[in-house]
Amino acid sequence: MKRLKRSSSISVLLVLALTAILSACGSNNNNTASEAPSGSPSASPSASSSASASASAAQTRTPIPNPRVAFVYIGPPGDGGWTYQHDQGVKFMEKELGIKADTVENVPESADAERVITDLAQNHDIIFTTSFGYMDYTLNVAQKFPDVIFEHAGGYKTNDNMSTYFGMNWEASYLSGIAAGKMTKKNVLGYVAAFPIPELVYNINAFTLGAQSVNPDVKVNVVWTNTWFDPTTERNAAMSLLDKGADVLMAYQDSPASLQAAAERGALAGGNDSDMTRYAPEAYLTNPVWNWGQYYVDTVKSVMDGTWTSQQYLGSFEDGMVDIAPIGESVPDDVKQLIEDAKQKFVEGSFNLFSGPIYDQSGAEKVASGQSMSNEEILNMNWFVQGVEGSIPQ
């Protein structure tokens, strides 16, 4: 009996040791489906309130000839979307400046993020946190490490040593709306949406306005997945939209799952963030893409020169941070031309797509004829335009 007991306790130990080793291997593999971003749409303070004041007061920083750069990713670089584009930007920056950046993948938008960012802050000069949900964690760490520079993508909180950067991707959503509005046969579009935050709301609105500009009868059905990156959930959402009768899908998600689902059912679709043609060439329309590379080069350079200041950077078609993916093979040339013409207006900066008259879902006039929304108003949008079917959970 004694012998037996010992062997069983040895094997328990063995199992525990094995477990410990392996869970260490995959320490960051929590599912990225995480809680909602902390800033609810209505609670967001104005987009540019605190930034400019602190920027003017910024002291010149000591130049760092060889900055140690780190990036925090929400997903894997192989997601084929959001993180992939950031990773491409990082590679571009590494090539241009001849430095090597550290990256941490699959960091959930939870207290884990604060731990990861704190770890990085010990031995890095500049840290890019590339997801909206890292905002508060980045700010917390930024306040603890005043000598380290933080760059947060997509948020609205800044500090003396913390900037935000994002782009006017709604302009690209408007263009993919034109493609979708022209290509739909049933006038029913589907939108697979991640979280009910302003970023999604203004993109859905821009997409709808784009589609309506070429096809006034079009309706856009919205479903919320409450995840940035969970291909299985995204696929279920896409299938539900297709079942409802949508024949063109757009997915503001980090994976191409919706595009793959649409391709299976013979529908058309676009994704987000990155050129997703390779996942389903025959079904692909187009979608907004991000080009982060130049911004990363410029920012890291400014750290090298000591000219870095806190700011709220908003890129666009004009500087190339926002662009639209090559338009799919199924789209005829006249539609391509239509999109090109509209894009030209954005590149020149001569067109604000949120120009009146714009009505909300109830039919109330939100933007009067002859008026346009400011970037600040757009960045805090929390209502759907007429033609969107779905609601924003408050």
Next chain:
Amino acid sequence: MDFITQLLVAALSSGTPLLFATLGGILIERSGIIQLGAEGLMLMGAVVAAITFIHTGSLGLTLLAVVAIGAALGWVHSFLTVTLRTNQIVSGLAMTLFGTGLSAYIGKSITGIPIPRAVPKVNLDFLDGVPVLGPLFAHLDLLTWISFALVIAAHLFIHRTSWGLHLRALGDNPPTADVMGIPVQLFRYGCVIAGSMLIGLAGADMLLVYSPTWIEGMTAGRGWIAVALIIFARWNPLRAMFCAYFFGMMDTIGFKIQLIGSAIPSYFLKMIPYIVTILVLMYLGYRNRNKPSGSPEALGTPYIREQRF
């Protein structure tokens, strides 16, 4: 396709991986071994399927590799629990953590690579005309048909063959089975290994049919739902089939409700599968309060010859 048919199609496609895993779990637990490693085994099945298919492009080799990894992990679980007689719960949890970590590690290089449609569809076009159920069965893939066959095979095996009788004896009372001349240890090894193969196939089905891209942690808790389904199904393969499809339907119903235009917040709808799990457990617990749970009596107890229980 009308609404009901669409719902059933969705239920079938997201229920099939659950069905494979639940069947495997039933086979294992019927032999008296607790099975909590499903999540890890499914992930390992999925990642091995992805790697093999990307590198060979052969469905046959892919399924073979999945079955092999299932068998290997099943052997580890049975070695720990049957030969070394470790705590089966600890060993099962270790399998889950092991599988989750290892699959994330070896899947790094293939994360996000789309996998072409590998499993052929069995097209029975003449069924298209049959209302409601016709379109449901007309275009299923091969693995779904295999899962139907496995349900029937498992049912007949457990309830209609002498081997099945031995299996039930083994799960309820190993000393008696031993006296009957059944090789307890060997039989348990066989069941755990065969069951683990099926759970591996659940992961492969998920990857090859349901969501054709390897993503770390892609099963998202479905292994644990399969563990609950074993209990709902009361260790019976036929009931397992209905339970699996019911939960498959719960997986997609949230989006359907959003699209009907209900005012229920989407955050709440996302909880549906988990709330339903709790409600069904409560209901079954109440309804069957005076009946045996159907659980094998010796579940969780290692067998040591000539030792009293």
